[in-house]
Structures are given as C-alpha cells and as structure tokens.
Amino acid sequence: MRNIKLIIEYDGKSFNGWQKQPNKLNIQGEIENAIKEITKDEEINLIASGRTDAGVHSFGQTANFKTENDTIPIEKFPVAINSKLKKSIVIKSAEEVDERFHSRYCVKSKTYRYIINNSENGSAIYRGLEYHIPQKLDVEEMKKAIKYFEGEHDFKGFKASGTSSKSSVRTIYKADLRQEGERIVIELTGSGFLYNMVRIIAGTLVDVGLGKTKANDISSIIEAKDRKLAGKTLPPHGLYLLKVEYENK
Amino acid sequence: MRNIKLIIEYDGKSFNGWQKQPNKLNIQGEIENAIKEITKDEEINLIASGRTDAGVHSFGQTANFKTENDTIPIEKFPVAINSKLKKSIVIKSAEEVDERFHSRYCVKSKTYRYIINNSENGSAIYRGLEYHIPQKLDVEEMKKAIKYFEGEHDFKGFKASGTSSKSSVRTIYKADLRQEGERIVIELTGSGFLYNMVRIIAGTLVDVGLGKTKANDISSIIEAKDRKLAGKTLPPHGLYLLKVEYENK
Numbered sequence: 001m002r003n004i005k006l007i008i009e010y011d012g013k014s015f016n017g018w019q020k021q022p023n024k025l026n027i028q029g030e031i032e033n034a035i036k037e038i039t040k041d042e043e044i045n046l047i048a049s050g051r052t053d054a055g056v057h058s059f060g061q062t063a064n065f066k067t068e069n070d071t072i073p074i075e076k077f078p079v080a081i082n083s084k085l086k087k088s089i090v091i092k093s094a095e096e097v098d099e100r101f102h103s104r105y106c107v108k109s110k111t112y113r114y115i116i117n118n119s120e121n122g123s124a125i126y127r128g129l130e131y132h133i134p135q136k137l138d139v140e141e142m143k144k145a146i147k148y149f150e151g152e153h154d155f156k157g158f159k160a161s162g163t164s165s166k167s168s169v170r171t172i173y174k175a176d177l178r179q180e181g182e183r184i185v186i187e188l189t190g191s192g193f194l195y196n197m198v199r200i201i202a203g204t205l206v207d208v209g210l211g212k213t214k215a216n217d218i219s220s221i222i223e224a225k226d227r228k229l230a231g232k233t234l235p236p237h238g239l240y241l242l243k244v245e246y247e248n249k
Numbered sequence: 250m251r252n253i254k255l256i257i258e259y260d261g262k263s264f265n266g267w268q269k270q271p272n273k274l275n276i277q278g279e280i281e282n283a284i285k286e287i288t289k290d291e292e293i294n295l296i297a298s299g300r301t302d303a304g305v306h307s308f309g310q311t312a313n314f315k316t317e318n319d320t321i322p323i324e325k326f327p328v329a330i331n332s333k334l335k336k337s338i339v340i341k342s343a344e345e346v347d348e349r350f351h352s353r354y355c356v357k358s359k360t361y362r363y364i365i366n367n368s369e370n371g372s373a374i375y376r377g378l379e380y381h382i383p384q385k386l387d388v389e390e391m392k393k394a395i396k397y398f399e400g401e402h403d404f405k406g407f408k409a410s411g412t413s414s415k416s417s418v419r420t421i422y423k424a425d426l427r428q429e430g431e432r433i434v435i436e437l438t439g440s441g442f443l444y445n446m447v448r449i450i451a452g453t454l455v456d457v458g459l460g461k462t463k464a465n466d467i468s469s470i471i472e473a474k475d476r477k478l479a480g481k482t483l484p485p486h487g488l489y490l491l492k493v494e495y496e497n498k
Contacts, residue, residue, distance in 0.1 A: 009373040057374055078370050090373040121327050124258040124339040125306055129374065 003099050004077065005064045006031075006046075007092045012057040013128045013237055014088040019051045027052075027089060031063070034084035038077075039069045047103045049110065049244040050192075055236030057129070060111070060243040064103045106246045109173060111189040113240040114202040119182035130183065131238030137209030139179050145208040146175045146186065148218035149201060156225035158201055159194035160233065168194055168225075177205065184209075187242070196233050203231030252348050253326065254313045255280075256341045261306040262377045262486055263337040268300045276301075276338060280312070283333035287326075288318045296352045298359065298493040299441075304485030306378070309360075309492040313352045355495045358422060360438040362489040363451040368431035379432065380487030386458030388428050394457040395426045395435065397467035398450060405474035407450055408443035409482065417443055417474075426454065433458075436491070445482050452480030 008031070016024040020032070032044045048063040072080060077094035085091070115130040117123050118139075122132035149172050156168040174189040186202055204221065207213040213221070213231070221229045257280070265273040269281070281293045297312040321329060326343035334340070364379040366372050367388075371381035398421050405417040423438040435451055453470065456462040462470070462480070470478045 011374045011376075059374070082370055087376050088373050090370050092368070092370055119341070121331055121339050121341055124337050125260045125308070125378065127260075127336050 005095045005097045008061040009090045010058050011088040012055045017054040034081045037084045038080045049103045056239045058241040062244040108247050109245045111242040112198045113242045114186040115238050116184040142205050142209045143177050144215035145218050146177045149175045153222050157230050158197045160196040161227045163195040199234045202234045207231040254344045254346045257310040258339045259307050260337040261304045266303040283330045286333045287329045298352045305488045307490040311493040357494045357496050360492040361447045362491045363435040364487050365433040391454050391458045392426050393464035394467050395424045398424045402471050406479050407446045409445040410476045412444040448482045451483045456480040
C-alpha cells in the first residue's frame with residue numbers, strides 16, 4: 001500500500017468547493033474519479049489539508065490517498081491524473097510519503113493570500129481572480145493594522161457566525177500586506193484558520209483602508225470576540241490557499 | 250468636437266479580435282456600441298493603435314474617438330462606458346487630446362509581452378492567459394538570443410507568410426526575457442510590428458530554449474529573410490499588448 005501526497009492548483013470559480021457532494025461539481029470528486037481511472041477502478045479516498053469553499057482558488061492545496069497500485073512510477077502520477085482532469089484542476093507534483101502521513105492531521109501551517117484590485121475600474125483580465133474595490137484604500141494604515149493579527153489570539157470574532165469549533169484560539173505566525181501596482185496583496189500564515197477567518201480579517205483590513213476603523217483599534221476588536229465588530233466577509237474569488245507545511249518534511 | 254483617447258484592457262479569449270466584423274464578437278464593436286449608448290446615439294468611429302488578433306490580450310490598447318458630447322466630464326467616461334460593457338473589457342482611463350491626435354498614425358512605440366508557462370504540468374488558474382510548454386527550456390540561452398533582435402532589421406522572415414506590407418524593416422528598441430517562477434516572460438518594444446511578428450520571434454526563442462537553434466544563429470536567421478528558418482507562430486493566448494507610446498503625449 002502506497003501513500004501518495006499531491007500538491008494541487010485549481011481555479012475555484014469553476015467549482016462548488018473542495019468537498020465531495022452529490023450533483024454539484026466539486027474538486028475532491030473530480031480528482032478521486034481521475035485517480036480511479038488510472039488505478040483501474042480502485043476506490044479512492046482523497047484527504048485534503050482542509051476544505052476550501054466555492055470560488056476559493058488554490059496554488060498549494062495538499063491531499064493524500066492510499067493505493068494498492070505498484071506499477072505507476074511516482075513521477076508519472078501528475079501527468080497521468082491531469083490527463084483525466086478538467087483544465088481548471090492541475091496536479092503540480094506527487095510524492096510518496098510515510099504511511100502515517102495525513103494531509104489534515106499533520107499540518108504545521110497554512111498560508112493564504114487575498115488579492116484586492118484597488119484601481120478605479122478593475123481588471124478585465126484578472127476578474128474572477130481578485131476582488132475589486134474602487135474606493136482608494138489607505139495602504140500604509142492597512143500595513144500597520146495587519147501586524148496586530150500576528151501571534152496567538154482567540155479569533156472568536158473572526159469566524160462565520162453559527163459555526164462551532166472546540167476552540168477559536170489560533171496562532172498567526174506571519175501577516176503581511178503589500179501593494180503591487182493596482183493590487184493589494186494580503187498574506188497570512190497560521191497554525192490553522194477558523195471558517196471564513198481569512199476573508200473576515202481581509203474585510204476588517206478594508207475597513208481600516210476606508211478609514212472606518214483605525215489600525216490601533218484592531219487589538220480591542222480581537223479582544224472583544226464579537227463578530228459584529230469585525231469587518232464583512234469578503235467574497236471567495238479573491239482568496240487563494242497558497243501553501244501547506246507539514247511537521248515531518 | 251472633443252477627441253478622446255482611451256486606454257483599454259481586455260481578455261482576448263472572449264473575442265474574435267479587435268476589429269469590427271459582422272456576426273462575430275469583437276472588441277471595437279462592443280466599445281463603439283457602449284459609447285453610443287452614453288452619448289445618445291451618436292455614430293462612433295473608434296480608432297485603435299492597431300488590431301489585435303482573436304485571443305490576444307491587452308493591458309494598454311489605446312484608441313481614440315471624436316464626439317459632439319460636451320456634458321460628460323472626461324474623468325467620468327471610463328466608469329460610464331464600463332457600465333455598458335461586458336466585464337472582459339475595461340476602459341482604464343480617458344483623456345481629452347488635441348484634435349490632430351490619431352491612435353494609429355501617431356504611435357512612437359508599442360510594447361508586447363509573451364508569457365510561457367514552463368512547468369511540467371502548467372497552471373489551472375492562468376490557463377488561457379499563458380502558453381504552456383512542458384519541456385524544460387534553456388532560459389540563459391534564450392536571454393542571449395533575444396538580444397540579437399534589438400536594433401533596426403528587415404523582419405521579412407518574421408511575418409505571417411502571404412501578408413503584404415510596403416516595408417518589413419522595423420526597429421526593436423528593447424528586447425528582454427526573464428524568468429518569474431515557473432514562467433518565462435518575453436517583452437519587446439519596437440517602432441511597430443509586422444503581422445504575427447511577436448509570436449514568431451517568441452517561437453524562434455522557444456527553438457533556442459529547446460536547443461534546436463543556437464543563440465548566435467539568430468543574426469543569420471534574421472538576415473536570411475526566410476519565414477521557414479524562423480520558429481513557429483506561438484498561439485495568441487500568451488500574447489499581451491502592454492503599452493503604446495505616442496510622439497506628443
């Protein structure tokens with residue numbers, strides 16, 4: 001039995017999210033079916049580092065599956081699987097890993113990117129790959145604000161209301177914001193993220209950029225643990241799962 | 250009578266090129282109709298710096314039109330026109346220019362970009378926005394080769410066969426090639442370009458990257474003026490009209 005780890009890029013706008021669900025186009029199901037075709041009808045259970053929502057993109061989603069197949073060389077897996085996939089999903093690499101490796105349980109950190117197009121008229125070419133905000137944002141103030149998210153915090157106020165999880169304490173190792181031409185690029189690396197957490201942090205930073213919230217109010221907004229004080233949830237099409245890092249790698 | 254200059258971004262894969270033609274979706278026609286809507290049924294003749302072919306993208310196509318309208322402030326034109334356009338075309342800016350300004354006749358230089366994705370498996374997110382070549386290309390040799398295109402040359406061997414034009418002498422002011430992660434980005438600035446010239450130069454550089462042609466053979470290939478010695482015409486979806494510069498800005 002081989003345990004195979006995949007790095008997967010996908011264009012989120014073509015799918016109803018990662019998770020398998022009947023009658024809705026989803027990434028997990030598409031890849032499982034493609035693997036099944038090349039491993040001759042074996043049932044495949046593809047475990048991802050976590051789900052991504054409808055519309056969210058990935059450069060670095062990581063997933064693993066076990067297979068009895070012992071004929072396909074590991075370096076041939078990406079091309080073989082890709083030949084059975086829609087072009088909106090690409091297996092970037094495949095690696096054989098220890099049988100104990102688990103794409104979700106072994107995560108050390110995840111990095112997400114959120115892209116805002118801050119030009120007056122937006123982009124024709126990258127529409128669907130970034131969120132357009134025509135009002136001029138104060139980038140310097142946003143750069144100050146994002147630093148308050150670094151460290152260990154209870155992010156209860158930064159998760160979708162109504163979602164439960166044992167603890168809402170998470171650690172953000174690195175939080176960066178930069179301007180690239182007409183774009184503002186937000187990157188967050190953390191131990192893990194609550195449901196919608198990156199999109200709510202991005203929405204809170206937009207409030208700072210618009211002058212509705214001050215950078216040095218961020219600490220008290222985090223401490224208040226009240227969803228209503230944080231910004232709105234930005235749409236999924238600006239969000240990218242960039243990279244997943246693991247303990248034993 | 251006002252003469253208005255527009256900078257236009259578009260996603261080429263949605264259109265059968267710039268030029269107006271019956272029963273085929275084209276960029277010129279879409280923009281003329283949008284302007285006509287906001288100027289109350291005036292007939293609009295939109296003159297571009299040049300045509301772009303089906304599939305070719307633009308960040309900086311420049312076009313001008315004359316209008317009797319004297320009520321819409323110049324800075325409102327982009328938002329007003331964009332509100333009538335498909336999202337695959339965006340007017341980035343509008344400027345009132347001298348009545349003698351002509352988008353084609355007054356061109357000083359044009360800059361084109363060609364993007365090659367040189368990873369084994371290509372990209373899911375940017376498919377349709379770059380050309381995928383899975384075989385590893387020798388980027389250092391391509392960097393040497395591109396420099397031979399700079400200067401004034403007769404580019405007869407680098408135009409689509411069967412196309413006529415008075416002279417095939419053109420000047421390339423700047424020719425650059427760089428690696429950006431899994432991408433190879435080619436940029437050419439010149440006085441003008443023959444039909445398919447950028448895509449044929451890019452194809453010739455790919456031959457160099459594959460080892461089929463040596464960098465220091467480029468001079469003799471240019472001098473031979475024989476289309477058969479140059480590389481193949483790369484597909485349109487990797488090509489971008491980046492910028493057009495004018496004499497009397």
